[in-house]
Amino acid sequence: MKRVLLFSALFSSVVFAQSTEERIRELEEQIRTLQQEVQKLKEEQRKTEDIKQDTEVIKEELRKLRLEIAIPQLKIKTYSGLGPAASKAMFNPRGVSIGGYGELTFRHNSVNARGGAKSIADVQRLILYFGYAFDEKLKFNSELELEHASTSGTHGTGGGYFKAELAFLDYSFRPEFGIRGGLLLMPVGIINEIHEPPTFPSAERPFFERRIMLSTWEEMGFGIYGTVNNLDYRFYITNALMVKGGGSYNPLEPLKTIRQRGARAVADRIGFTGRVDYTLPYNLKVGFSLWTGDVVSKGGSDSMLNLRRGSKLGSMTMISPHLWWQYGGWDVRFVGAYVNINNARKITQDLQGTSTTTNPIPSEQKGFYLQVAYDVFRLLKIDNQELYLFGIYEDYDAHSEVPQGYAKPPGHKLKVYNMGFSYKPHPLVAIKADHARLNYRPNKKDENEYRLTLGFMF
């Protein structure tokens, strides 16, 4: 009996031990299952949270989109190397885009505004931008310009011309890299690329930008552009420059006679141009631009040296540092330049003949201008309008060096003191008035200019 009892006790303890282990195993299994369930729930919760966030983002985007359609906001943006109105075609995702600008001026000069008259009223420029976006990356852009209201010499004191100032195809692979080719604005200085009247405060473009930086200056070429972080760049290969000949030479802006401007430009030789801008905090842009290339003869009856068209005469190199700060109502600009013309003697001889009594092409030019402008309506808390008061100081020498044996022309040094205002009742419209004091040295009478401009872009 004792044996039976002992055996049954042992058996029951073994069974009990076995069932405990099984129970533990079962519980462990349950815990694992529960953990998996919890993990699944967490994942689902995360997914739900993600979906909720996505939905909120989509809702917010829809709100913005509805507002953008219902209340279109004016956005003034510039695309690499183009003014705001010229950039329209580049931001257009598909199809035709039309823009333009106008510059209607009144100018009174104390000495001579034109041919003896002291005051001239002029439709200086009427511009049509015409572009087409083949797709989001491939675009065509152009600028067609009518200068001085007419192309007829019998209208007023003589009209101007109708020409293409810009005509290129552009392919943007990505913001960091794009290519373009055609008639391109040379990326030098500030005004040559961004020259729509409401974008600068003076009634006319600064003298330095026109006479030294050769604005508006365009040539046939191709090249690359892009923005890498804070760095903007543009580099183009272009046709060379050519001495125009035909007796049209103004020693106050000597190098304007060597632009070709895309009109059956002689391309036997080439030029290279480029620009780099670095944007620092507070929208302070600093950079430099460069143009270097050959100067060739127009040949035939326009070559006083009887050269073949396209024969190399010399070369020109322009190096220009710049600074541009637009922030909090300020518009501060500095542009400097050093220009070297190699073999200026031969270029002068091809243009003027071999006599050394003529006005020469300079072998060197240098100078700068500084602009400080401020929107005083900010002080008066007036929104939606701007009133810039500005001062510009220019100091340059168009013939700092000339070929040996030649005399520097009268008035080759110029200091300009320019003050005035630009009133913008709308961001795209500017009514500008200013006074410019032109101090020529040596042997040229100083001038006072009073100018009024109605400018607009769209």
Next chain:
Amino acid sequence: MLKVFGGLLLVILLLSPFLQAKQFRTPERALAELYPNARIEVINITLSREQQEEVQKLSGVRLDTRLVSWYLVKSGKEMLAYGYIDSHVVRTKPEVILYTITPDGKLDVVEVLAFLEPLEYMPHEEWLKIFKGRKLAPGTLRHKRDIPNITGSTITARAITDNARKVLALWQVLFGGRR
């Protein structure tokens, strides 16, 4: 000549308030001007079908979206106003109206943010002030009965009045305790 330029500058300064080109303001900017120093929060709400139907029933105006955006105008923790932007076609072109509602459910400001129809059809400010203090209640917001017509701009007046009821009904359903 300097005197001429000085005179021109003076004329521009005097004329600048009248020359001001009309530009569309964003809701955030308009609200910031109406409630200086306030904080503006945006909430986008998806209405249920029941809520959509309730808004339509309360206002008698069709609500053609279930996604609505409200601008909460706050100062600290205090709610100053609720803002709603209503965009609708008047004749063939849209107008965008900002309605603000006080925390006790009364219309505060009704303002035109954008008006793409010819400007002669645009309501004048004095007429828009009639809406101030009106609630969603019978006999308060009926065109030509409670709200006078604008001669020559009947469609504009009707659109703004009807949509005022719609916006108040939306507020009622979402924030007025009937959610």
